[in-house]
Amino acid sequence: MVSNLTAHCENLVRERNISAKVDGRVKAAQSIDKTLDRRLQHRIANQLGAYRSVEEMFHDMHDLAGIRIVVDYPSQLEPANRLIEEAFWQAKSPNIFTRERPVGKEWDAWFGAYQSYNHHISVKNGTQGILGAYRNVVFEVQLTSLPESLYNKLAHPLLYKQQAGDISRRDEMVIDLSHGLSLCYSICLLYAQDKLGNIEQPDQGLMSAMRSAANDGNDGQLENMAPLLSMMPDMVKTQSASIRKQEPGSKVSTELLTSMLSTLPEQCPPEQLWIGFVENMKGWDTKLEAVETA
Incomplete structure (x- = not known):
């Protein structure tokens, strides 16, 4: 069907x-049993009685x-x-x-x-x-x-x-x-x-x-x-992996930040620059507030 x-x-x-x-x-069969039991209790509570035919069951099992x-x-x-x-x-x-x-x-x-x-x-x-x-x-x-x-x-x-x-x-x-x-x-x-x-x-x-x-x-x-994920630029995968190796809450160095920005034009075609930037920033998450300035 x-x-x-x-x-x-x-x-x-x-x-x-x-x-x-x-x-x-x-x-799934288990889900059908639960639904039928729930609908049967509803029928009984509304004085409709038990199911009298398979058609009635089909009607309730939308x-x-x-x-x-x-x-x-x-x-x-x-x-x-x-x-x-x-x-x-x-x-x-x-x-x-x-x-x-x-x-x-x-x-x-x-x-x-x-x-x-x-x-x-x-x-x-x-x-x-x-x-x-x-x-x-x-x-x-x-x-x-x-x-x-x-x-x-x-x-x-x-x-x-x-x-x-x-x-x-x-x-x-x-x-x-x-x-x-x-x-x-x-x-x-x-x-x-x-x-x-x-x-x-x-x-x-x-x-x-x-x-x-x-x-x-x-x-x-x-x-x-x-x-x-396989369509993600290789640069994004590499830089994101470097970020993930850091301990949660650790600071992101200025060098790593500038490295990511400087290599974007080299490793991403122009139409994928924004994708590459967003993917890197997503990988950093809460570390964005902890960028080292020294």
Whole structure:
């Protein structure tokens, strides 16, 4: 079922010329048991009784099958939302997670919260072919953008799941910064395409690496970051490694600072100077306030 629904959604976005990555997943058995038990207790509390058919279970299990659509640019969210509303029957209004939601505890995020749309939908009556068998199944489609998905690699485990426990104000600032940098990527790429008159052919190497990094964005795993990290300039890797060798809280020497700035033009092409500078500064983090002047 999931593979058929995924293929159908891939065809839909392709027909509308929406650049997107479509993935499907099936809810884990243990998670299904917990959800059914929770929904059963809700039915009993509302005097609806036990489930009488498999169809009733499917109706309550709106996320038994899940589709995730990640559009390349935030500007494509609106047409993708319209596509979903037109192509499927809406079981209920979508859950909209807006950028205006509060984020974290210590820092008022400049770039807002993770933005996504969760649709609970089913195949329309009268649908023919293999999809017609799923008319009574309600499934979930999560729609977000590539920059939001990249940002959520940090925000979901650290802010929502709190896997590292309480984090500092500085940590929340860095997470917010990652959101801004992800959004800036989309703006820069669109600008470059407009200047080159090459809207349909973005940098496929970089786009593929970003998609890989954003894949399975809610699991907190970093294995898929490798393709994106491999594109980092060698100078950035070397200088960042030197910084990491220092003890936490130790001072950064003037020599190391000036060395980084002087070697940037030599080891980075002009279009990557800012990337190189940002990567070095991110590696220093709290040491920025402790630069030696002697």
